Every structure is written in structure tokens, then in C-alpha cells.
Amino acid sequence: MLKSLIYKEWIKIRLVVWIALGLSLVALINIFLKVRHDILFVDAANYWYSFLFRGVVFFSILKFLPFIIGLAIAIAQYFPETVNKRIKLTFHLPVSENGVLIWMHTFGALVILTVFLVVLVLFTAGSAIFFPSNIIRASLLTMMPWFLGGMATYFLVALILLEPMWIYRGLYTAVAAGFVTVFYTGASIGAFRPVLMPLALITLLLSFVVLFSGYRFRKGEM
Amino acid sequence: MIKFSRYILVAIGILVTSIVLPSLFWTIFEKVPRSPNIFYSCITEDFIVVDGSTRKSPEGKEYTSDEYEQALPFMFYRQLMADGTMPDTIKGVKMETPSIARASSFYRYTPKRLDAPVPTLWPLLESQSGKVNLAMPEDYFRIEKRMEFIVARTNEINEEKSSLFTDALTAEGFIFPANLIAGLPTTRKSCDEGYFITDNEGSLFHVKMIKGEPYVVRIETPEKLDIVYIEAVDLRSKEYYCYVFTRNQGIFVIMDEVYDLQRLPVDGFNPAIHTFRLSADLFNKCLTILGENWYEAIAVDDMYQVVGTHGEKWEGLYERPEGEMLATLFPFETRMRDENSSFVRFYFKPSPGIRWLIFNLIALIAAVLLITRRGWSWKANIPDLLITAVTGIYGLIATQFFPNKFSKVKPPAKK
Amino acid sequence: MYAIECKNLTHYYGRKLVYENLSFNVEEGKILGLLGKNGTGKSTTINILNGFLQPNSGECLIYGENTQLLTPETKRRIGFLIEGHVQYSFMNIHQIEKFYSGFYPNWNSAPYWELMSKLKVTPKQKISTMSCGQRSQVALGLILAQDPDLLILDDFSMGLDPGYRRLFIDYMREYAKAEHKTVFVTSHIIQDMERLIDDVMIMDYNKILAQQPIGQFMSGFRQFNITLTSPDEEIDMDGIAVNIDKVKDKIEFYTYSKEDEVKGYLNAKGITYTAFEEKKMSLEDAFIGLTRKY
Secondary structure, three states: OHHHHHHHHHHHHHHHHHHHHHHHHHHHHHHHHHHHHHHHHOHHHHHHHHHHHHHOOOOHOOOOOOOOOOOOEEEEEOOOOOOOOHHHHHHHHHOOOOHHHHHHHHHHHHHHHHHHHHHHHHHHHHHHHHHHHHHHHHHHHHHHHHHHHHHHHHHHHHHHHHHHOOOHHHHHHHEEEEHHHHHHOOOOOOOHHHHHHHHHHHHHOOOOOHHHHHHHHHHHOO | OOOHHHHHHHHHHHHHHHHHHHHHHHHHHOOOOOOOOOEOOOOOOEEEEEEOOOEEOOOOOEOOHHHHHHHHHOOOHHHHHHHHOOOOOOOOOOOOHHHHHHHHHEEEHHHHHOOOOOOOOOOOEEEOOOOHHHHHHEEEEEEEEEEEEEEEOOOOEEEHHHHHHHHHHOOOOOOOOOOOEEEHHHHHHHOOOOOEHHHHHHHOOEEEEOEEEEEEEEEEEOOOOEEEEEEEEOOOOEEEOEEEOOOOOEEEEEEEEOOEEEOOOOOOOOOOOEEEEEEEEOOEEEOOOOOOOOEEEEEEEEEOOOOEEEEEOOOOHOHHHHHHHHHHHEEEEOOOEOOOOOOOEEEEEOOOOOHHHHHHHHHHHHHHHHHHHHOOOOOOHHHHHHHHHOOOOOHHHHHOOOOOOOOOOOOOOOO | EEEEEEEEEEEEOOOEEEEEEEEEEEEEEEEEEEEOOOOOOOHHHHHHOOOOOOEEEEEEEEOOHHHEEEEEEEEOEEEEEOOOOOOOOEEEHHHHHHHHOOOOOOOOHHHHHHHHHHHHOOOOOEEEHHOHHHHHHHHHHHHHHHOOEEEEOOOOOOOOOOOHHHHHHHHHHHHHHHHEEEEEEEEEEOOOOOOOOEEEEEEOOOOEEEEHHHHHHHHHHHEEEEEEEEOOOOOOOOOOOOEEEEEEEEEEEEEEEOHHHHHEEEEEEEHOOEEEEOOOHHHHHHHHHHHOOO
């Protein structure tokens, strides 16, 4: 049953996943070609200096990528379920209603996590050519809130899409927009360090709030 | 599980509204807070308090622009020279441009510098290259298990240089890793004095590179200092190398060459929340500690002996009308940024006093009315009412945004 | 033994009453048709049956389980055709068969592929690009392959050509009877329904107008056309007519009473007429007679 469920979810999101991976790859290639180019032109020591003491973030094009991926996968996965209230079919499957949502959600989250990990691993590998571990660590620390924000976006957009009433979709969107903004407040390198754990914890808690929309749907809010 | 998921959403709703609503409020009502500059005049031998464009003596006498400039001849010597009003001598000392310029300095510390992400790689310049201009090195150092130099071009460790410096540090009794590293990683300074570094046990060291060789000095402190922040400066007078901030033992400067620690005569300074300002001229230094709504200024002579003090206190944020209004409307506020930190956190600021209880009560009544109107069960809504009672308008909004439709809904009463 | 038991259902949308204290049962092996005009609560009933709506009070049981809390085992015994033959239309017919087969141990793909072979669709064609009729066959095929004991078909006739509708009905009747399935079907197209159903339940706003075996309903509910002697005569037929339409001297009225009872009633009231005729009704005529034209 799980295999079937994953099969359906995969059919919905696979195109978006490949596009997300492709985009990420293009972004990473772009970053490192640019780093290589700049290091040739301004000298590596100066390039390091601009990161360390001027806060020039060479990977800033990655900033909204996780957000876009989270958003796109959430839409690809949950929008088809809302068309014609197709989620009824899903709830009618011989599985518990909460269970089916949790499995769908876990699968989606794992796929996003995989994409994110691929990006982070490739980024680390690419950075290791040009930078010492100190700069790589500071970079990863700086982009961590962006990736957490991508996960939070996925969870919240799922909640919004499955909510049966338009007015509440609007209200949820307002709260979600306010919350997701937190992850993307412009900040200097490493400034998010003390808040990463709380944000990660909240994101983890958000992982099953989609049940709330599912419940409201099943109790006939429409 | 589902009820729990709703409470998570309500909590997020409260978090978001407690960030957004007060920030909207401040956008509309915030006024520029008072942040005076205090100087000490060697002419009047008294303080001058500058608030925007008004300058006053501690007694309240207002200075005109000319009087102000003449009272601070070191700050405005170029204007005074142009006007021809610069005294030839002050206190028997002949006024010459180079000595004036050399003695003048300004410094400002804010808690944002203490609570901030710090670089872990630093360039160690050659201090005596024999060239007029300083040059950036091709490598950067870090002090973790040892002192390592990494060559930027190859991204590889220079083993030879690393061992050389690690050994020099170890010989002086340095315990790895470094705790604080402070220096001026720039070529735009009069000369290079390397870095002031505390080791893992808090001992203070001076490290620089002279003709490629390590120069390491262990700086003895009169007592064990809990150093939290060091800022190196490039004074033209070469009076001292840097400012040393301790958690609660005050502020020190490390005198050039001799490495004596001179304690600045300021008391009660807390580097986590207070701002420190210093303005120096040939005769005096004016040291100011600023809190949120007060300052304490101390003037010292060139031997760091106190020659005068002056302080002021004014209305705090929550004593001003807009602060009172905020403390009435909202039981607390959450911010992602704080004026005392460079880090992003959830800064939770409870409103002082109990005026917010009134608005919490109004929010609670609104929640009760909404439940009554919808004919929802009271028992199922007790947690919501409690949330609203505690978090006021935030809780009201959050519990309405994520409705509590778990209890069986009673059919509406027939008309 | 009942497959479906609904007891004392009361539901409001906001302050608007849908129905109050509605109760009905569906016997195992029977085909029940729920007929009603739009907005009379057909969808509400289907939603309650499928657990997508919690009524304000009362409950529905399917195989003894509250429909709000159906176990996976019971859900496995229910085939559900959503209004408009909604399916996962982002899949093609192979993908969707593969998907559903994982959930049902008794999955029997033969009837599905038999139906699919009659459709002129390409193997990789997404369901979303198919015609309404083709989609209905996919949805039907999936339910047949699931082999449920109870089929809930919500407005199966929507968007179907007459040919497909007839095909669907005939296939369903034969299948249900042969396999002893229980079927709960709603429709707002009444035509052809008498070919399918055993029992009829007709809903009007807030209430059930009729619930009985189709044969009993068709023979017991009658239409009489009368031509009055004097066209101006004001008549009410309280206590005997369910509905009455009067155009000048022509009267059409609907009743559960027999011809002699009606004649007796008219005589007793002193109403004179020049013509009296009982009209043979189809289910659709009877439905309109019962629920009125507007």
C-alpha cells in the first residue's frame, strides 16, 4: 500500500523534482564558475577577504531556491488533490485518514530533504576547492535558515492548499507569509546561529499541521 | 494529534502576530530616541551635551555655534584656524596642527559588537616589511588546535609557517584554541600591530609577524580578567593598542610598548547592554556610558585621573506616550532583531506593568462573544480562552484564524 | 441485515436546515436510488455516508461502523464513485490501475481491462485528456476491479451520453444482482433509473417524500387528469392529493389513492367533471408529480 501511495505522490511531483534539481545544479555551477572567475581576477586572498570582512555572500543566488522548491513541490503534490476535491479519493483509500496524509507528507518532505542535501553536499564539495573549512562552515550556517524556510514553506503551503474554505486559506497564508519571512530576513553571515535550533524545532512541529486541514475537510467545512 | 497540530498553528499565529503587530505599531508611532553626545571642554573645563543641533552645558546654558566650536578647539581646530580664532596656547601648551591631530581620537562601542558573529580567519600582516605601504599577506590564519596559515591561492596549509607560529605561541604558554582574536585586518592604518588574542584559559597575548618571524608576548594582567571583547585601534598618538572589555571588571586599555593595562575609571559598565563612547584630545578624555535612557560621563586628564563627572536620566521607552500605548495594547512583543545584538533571535519583550491586562480582558470578552454567537461548547474552548487571556489580541487572532471546530456543533437555536 | 443504517440525521449549513431527524436503511443486496432535486440534501447525505461531513446530530453506520470512524477494513468493502467520475486524472489508465491494485487484496483487474479495451484511448493518455464518458468508464472499471460489497455512486449519470448511461445502468444492474452487491446511487437524471433500482427514496427540502420498493411506488402513486364542468370552480383536494395542477378546467393531480377512492372523494365534495382519466407514469413523471415542477 505504501508503495502504491509513494507511486502516486511520485507521479505528481517527479517533474518538479527534476526541474528543481536541474535549477539547483545550474545555480551551483553558476556560483562556482563565478567564484573561479573572480578569484582569477581579484586574487584569492582578496576574495576571501571580501567574504570574511565585508560580508560579501558569494552564494546569494541560493537564497530563495529552497523556498521555491518547497513551494513548487507542495503545489505539485497537493494542488491536484484539491481539484474537484480529489482528496476524497485519498481519504477513501483503505488506510486511516491521518495515516495516509502523514505518509504523503513524509514522502514529500523526504524528497525535498534529499534535493536539499544534494544541493548542500554539492555546494560543500565545490567550496572545498576554493575555501577552507572555516568559510564553508560559515556559509552553510548562513544558508541553513534558507533551507529550513524551504521545508517550512512546504508544510505550510500543504496546510493552505488542503484547507477547504477560501477565507481560511487567506488567513493561513497571512500567518504563513509572516512566519516564512522570518527565515529570509536579510542578515549578516552567521547571524542566524542562535535561532537555528528553535527554527528547526518549529519546522519539525509544522511537519504534521497538515492534519488540521485534513481534519477540517473530513468534518465538512466547505 | 489533530488538536495538537492546531495548537502548534495557534502558537505560530501568536508568534507571527506578536512580531508583526508591534512592528506595525512602531512604524506608525516610533519617535527617534534621545542619544546625546557628551564632550569635555578643556576651555570651560566642563561637559558639553549635544542633542542633535542643540549644545548645552550641564547647567542648561545653551551654546551658540561659535561658542561651541571655541569650547572644543581640538575638535574644530581647522574651523578655528580658518576663522583665526584658534588660541596660540592652551594651558601653556603651544597649539600646532600635528600635535592636535595626533592627540584627537574618537571611539564608540555598542553591545552589537559583543554579541556578533566573528570571522575565524584573519590575515597576519608583516609589521616591519621595510616598505612604506602595508601589504595584505597571501594567507590567513586560524587558531584552533594550533595556529594554521592557509594560503588562499591554493587553499592549502602552509605547514612550515604554521609550526613556526604554533611553537612560538606554545613557548609563551598559549593554551589552544584561541578565544578572542582582535586586530585590524586592513592595510589602511599607520602601522601594523598584529593581533591581541586570548587563549582558551582567558590569558592575553600579543601576536604579530616581524620579518617573517613570530613575535609573541604574553600580557600579564593585574588580576584574572574575564575578557569578553577586545578592539584594536590605530591611534596616531600610539598611546595604547586596544580596548579590553571585561564582563564586569570594567574597561581597560593596553598601553603601547609596555603592555600595562590601564583601567578606565568607569564603573557599572555592562558590555552586554551599555554603549561606551570615548573622545580624546591633548588634555582630556571624555568617557561616556549610555544606557537606554541615561548616561554617565567621566572626564579624565592625561594621567587618567578623574576631573569631572556628569550624568542624566530621561523618560524610558515605556514612560513615553507611545511606549505606554504599546504596553497597554500588547502583553508582550517579539522581535527578530535587537539593538544590543547582531544575532537574529526570538527576542521576547514582556510589556512592563499591568496595563495590558485591560486589553487582554477586552480580547477575552471578544472571544467569549464569538463562542456564544456560534453556539460552540464552552468546555472545548477553555484552552482557547486561557490562551486569549494570557496573550491578549495575539491569542484572539490566532485562535480565530485556526478555528476550534472539534466539539460537536450544536444546531442553532430556532427563532 | 442492513448495509447502511442512518439514524436521526439532522444537519444545518450555518442556519439553513438541510434536514431534521432523517432516518433510512439500505438492505444488503438491494439497489437504492436516492432521487431529489438539486439542493435537497443528496450531496449532504453522500458526504455523511463517506465520512466527509459530520452531521450536527445523528449518525450513519456502514456495516455497523460509524461513517466518521470507518476502519480501513470497512473502507476496503466500499466502492465510491465521486460525483463527476472524479479520479486521479494526472495518471494514465495503467498507472491508476497499478496504484489502486496495491490497496485491495481482492483486486481483480479483468473487468477493468475489459472496459478499458473498449475505450479508444492510447496507453499513455492521461485521464484528464479523456472525454467524460471515457472517464466514467475508468472510474467504473476501477470500482469493479476493487470488487467492493457496497457501491456508493454519486450522480453517476452526470455528463454521460444516453448511450453510456444506458450501458452503465445495464452493466451495473447485472453485476450487482449477480454478485449480490449493495448499491446506493444518487442521480438527478431520473430517466432509466427504474431499470436499475430496487428501492427508491425521494428527497425534498428538509424531508423524505417517499421511500419504498420501486414497484410499489410505481403502482401506488397515480396521476389522474380531470376536466371540470365549470372551469371557475375553486377546488382543493386536501387529504387526498399530494400535488395538484390546475389550468382552466383541466386538473392534473397526484395521489396514493385508487381511482374509486378519488371518485368517491369528488362525489362527496360535489365536484362534477366531464372527463376522468388515470395516466400511466414513468418514474420521471412520478418524481415530478411528487416533487412538483418548481
